[in-house]
Amino acid sequence: MGEEVAPYGDRGGHGAVDAPPGPLVGVDWLAERLGAPGLLVCDASVGAHRGAATRIAGARPFDIDGALSDPASPLPHTMPDAARFTEGMRALGLHDGDTVVVYDAVGIYSSARAWWMLRAMGFDRVAVLDGGLPAWTAAGLPTESGVPAAPPPGGFTAVPRPGMIVGADEVAAALADPAAAVFDARTAERFLGTAPEPRAGLRGGHMPGAVSLPFGELQDGGRMRPPAELRAVFAALAGERERLFFSCGSGVTACVLTLGAALAGYREPAVYDGSWSEWGLPSGGRPVVTGPDTPDPDTL
Numbered sequence: 001m002g003e004e005v006a007p008y009g010d011r012g013g014h015g016a017v018d019a020p021p022g023p024l025v026g027v028d029w030l031a032e033r034l035g036a037p038g039l040l041v042c043d044a045s046v047g048a049h050r051g052a053a054t055r056i057a058g059a060r061p062f063d064i065d066g067a068l069s070d071p072a073s074p075l076p077h078t079m080p081d082a083a084r085f086t087e088g089m090r091a092l093g094l095h096d097g098d099t100v101v102v103y104d105a106v107g108i109y110s111s112a113r114a115w116w117m118l119r120a121m122g123f124d125r126v127a128v129l130d131g132g133l134p135a136w137t138a139a140g141l142p143t144e145s146g147v148p149a150a151p152p153p154g155g156f157t158a159v160p161r162p163g164m165i166v167g168a169d170e171v172a173a174a175l176a177d178p179a180a181a182v183f184d185a186r187t188a189e190r191f192l193g194t195a196p197e198p199r200a201g202l203r204g205g206h207m208p209g210a211v212s213l214p215f216g217e218l219q220d221g222g223r224m225r226p227p228a229e230l231r232a233v234f235a236a237l238a239g240e241r242e243r244l245f246f247s248c249g250s251g252v253t254a255c256v257l258t259l260g261a262a263l264a265g266y267r268e269p270a271v272y273d274g275s276w277s278e279w280g281l282p283s284g285g286r287p288v289v290t291g292p293d294t295p296d297p298d299t300l
Contacts, residue, residue: 017099020127023115023262024224027139030101030129034058034142040094042102043133044114046077046252049105056133057142060092060151062102062114064252067091075277076199076250077113079165082158085121089158093151096123103129103136107222112255116271122159128259131223166245166270168278168286174245174270175209181238182207185215185248185257186276193290198249202280205290210247211237215256224263231264244269251275 017039020029033039035058042062043055050065062068068088070078080088094100100123102114111128118126129136137143174180184206189195191212193204206212218225218233225233238244244261246254251273261269272279279286 019099019125020101023127023259024130025101025127026130027136027141030056030136031139031141033099038095038098040092040098040100042092042100042114043104044102044111045105045133046110052105052133053145054133054137054143055145055148056103056136057144059103060148062092063088064110064113064117068114068117075274077252079117079120079251079273082121082160085117086156086158089118089156090154091150092154094123094154094156096156098125098154098156100126101129102126103132105133107132107134108219108224108256108259110252112259113252116164116255116258120161120164120271122161123156131221134222164268164270165273168272168274168284170270171207171245171247171272171279172286174243175207177243179241180243180245181241182210182245182247182272183213183237183254183257184210184276185213185246185253187214188212190249190276193288197276197280199277201282202276203282203288204280205288207247207279208287208289210289213237213257215248215253218256218260224260227263227265230260234261234264234266242266245272246270247272247275247279249275250277 017033017036041056041059043059044062044064045052046065064077070080102111104111111132115126115128171182174182184191191206197204218230244266246257248254254271254275258269258271
């Protein structure tokens with residue numbers, strides 16, 4: 001059921017902000033604490049929303065498309081090593097005992113990836129803003145624009161937790177393990193191979209034995225569904241299996257499923273970092289299924 005990790009808040013607060021009550025906080029929780037010492041708000045938006053003109057007041061860029069990915073990897077959004085992650089978070093002004101709230105401009109999309117990255121690097125005082133920037137602006141809460149000022153450097157040090165972000169071999173082993181379930185967060189059409197992959201050169205379809213769970217099914221209006229509903233979704237698909245692995249296109253929306261699993265009470269599942277950007281490569285030799293769960297003979 002995964003590695004036992006420290007509960008929220010065990011490193012102690014650097015400022016006056018209490019630890020988040022769990023992996024998800026609402027706009028009211030953040031609004032009451034905005035601007036307090038020891039609170040770091042990060043915009044983890046990607047793609048067209050990266051570096052958007054409007055952000056939550058005081059937010060700093062958690063750049064999954066840039067500084068907080070591995071520049072040596074040919075795959076998108078690859079987790080950097082501990083040294084690079086430490087450097088990137090210190091540049092944002094993070095200290096070990098701070099509290100972090102991450103959000104994105106869509107609702108809950110790439111913010112869950114930032115939350116999981118911090119957790120995987122040993123930082124527990126972090127939560128995702130439910131509903132993201134749309135919920136914040138809908139509530140009439142303060143935003144700003146322009147280039148954010150560079151903060152004083154922080155003193156954070158990454159302490160990686162093995163097993164929270166995994167590679168293709170661990171996923172292949174999980175697919176063969178009756179106690180594990182591998183979930184795919186892409187759309188049902190991409191899972192079945194009836195819709196093309198957005199990244200050129202990738203095969204269509206899914207891993208043999210994987211379970212389709214498009215990440216949007218865990219949300220309602222850009223917010224996460226209640227924990228009891230999330231637990232019911234996972235229980236219906238995973239049965240008694242408690243060791244969960246999550247994949248998607250490039251390791252981003254897999255973390256939305258991870259967030260849902262955490263809210264549902266599952267203990268620290270694993271995210272496949274390379275996801276379909278790696279597994280779906282024609283040169284990778286990994287088995288692929290299209291339509292019904294029958295392996296493509298060209299990949300066996």
